[in-house]
Amino acid sequence: MAEAETDARRLATEARDRVRFEEEVLELADQVYRVARRLVGTREEAEDLVQDTYARAFRSWRSYTPGTNLRAWLMRILTNLNIDRGRRQQRSPDMQPMEEGDYFLYNRLEETTGAEDEARIVERLSQDSIVSALSSVPHDFRNVIVLVDIGDFSYQEAAQILDVPIGTVMSRLHRGRRILKSELAGTAVEEDA
Amino acid sequence: MTGFEMICEKCEELLQPYLDRELDDSERHEAESHLADCGYCKKRYRFEESLRRYVRSACAEEMSPELKARLAALRTPLT
Numbered sequence: 726m727a728e729a730e731t732d733a734r735r736l737a738t739e740a741r742d743r744v745r746f747e748e749e750v751l752e753l754a755d756q757v758y759r760v761a762r763r764l765v766g767t768r769e770e771a772e773d774l775v776q777d778t779y780a781r782a783f784r785s786w787r788s789y790t791p792g793t794n795l796r797a798w799l800m801r802i803l804t805n806l807n808i809d810r811g812r813r814q815q816r817s818p819d820m821q822p823m824e825e826g827d828y829f830l831y832n833r834l835e836e837t838t839g840a841e842d843e844a845r846i847v848e849r850l851s852q853d854s855i856v857s858a859l860s861s862v863p864h865d866f867r868n869v870i871v872l873v874d875i876g877d878f879s880y881q882e883a884a885q886i887l888d889v890p891i892g893t894v895m896s897r898l899h900r901g902r903r904i905l906k907s908e909l910a911g912t913a914v915e916e917d918a
Numbered sequence: 919m920t921g922f923e924m925i926c927e928k929c930e931e932l933l934q935p936y937l938d939r940e941l942d943d944s945e946r947h948e949a950e951s952h953l954a955d956c957g958y959c960k961k962r963y964r965f966e967e968s969l970r971r972y973v974r975s976a977c978a979e980e981m982s983p984e985l986k987a988r989l990a991a992l993r994t995p996l997t
Contacts, residue, residue, distance in 0.1 A: 747993045754989055758981035772985050779989045831965050843965040847972045855976035873938060874970055875977050880940055899934060906969075 746786045750779070753796055757803060760876040763859060764807055764868065774810070778803040794882065801886045804868060830906035850909055858908035866901030869894055933959065937966055 757778060762771040781802050782789075789798050834846045859867065872883040873894075880898075884891040935941050936949040953959050 743994060751989060751993075754986060755981060758985070759978065762979050763977050768979075772982070775981070775985065776988055776992070779992050783992050783994060830969075831962075843961050844968040846965065847969045850972070852976035855973055859973070859977065875974055880935075880938065895935075898938075902934075905973075 830910040833910040854912040
């Protein structure tokens with residue numbers, strides 16, 4: 726009898742923990758979607774990816790350790806699923822000219838608009854051109870930019886999510902942002918023509 | 919002279935992690951003192967910061983209420 730009561734109590738505790746876990750995970754859905762949307766090409770793909778991520782998260786809720794970083798745990802599921810689904814974009818990161826490195830975009834914008842306030846010069850770019858430039862950054866670099874710049878994860882969290890050393894996160898971020906700026910500089914020239 | 923035609927090594931080393939809030943207190947202090955003194959880095963910082971903000975706002979896209987409902991439906995049913 727006492728054993729049955731213990732079992733019932735254990736089941737009740739487990740059910741309560743699971744409900745709490747599911748609620749916390751659902752509260753993060755907007756943030757998860759925002760990251761997913763920039764990791765894949767279309768809204769439909771992002772929705773599928775988020776739905777698969779949630780299905781897996783709910784199934785494996787016992788593998789989450791309460792008190793640890795739930796957002797990073799979810800994002801790790803999402804990035805692994807994204808890789809499993811074969812969304813790796815095959816493109817060499819060395820395709821873009823980098824002679825001017827980080828200054829390429831600024832110089833190009835300044836050239837085409839005349840001297841301007843450097844904090845406002847970016848408004849010269851259309852929002853669509855930003856989305857399109859980001860989607861053309863090679864997969865490995867884009868992952869890091871999306872996690873840090875859009876998902877607001879730290880270098881350490883991004884390293885855990887992607888299962889790479891923190892130095893790799895930093896170098897991919899640096900390189901990826903350069904590629905993004907280089908893509909945007911190309912767009913700025915086209916828009917000006 | 920317009921644009922960024924020269925390179926400040928200090929800027930290369932500190933600017934990105936500073937913008938990402940990844941520096942410890944003493945490094946942050948160093949970055950801030952440098953930004954206050956170096957016109958080149960200040961200009962570059964303002965540009966990088968606004969670009970990052972602009973990228974973030976351009977990429978913000980809300981999820982559909984339908985997807986939200988589908989996610990909620992994945993929850994384990996209460997018995």
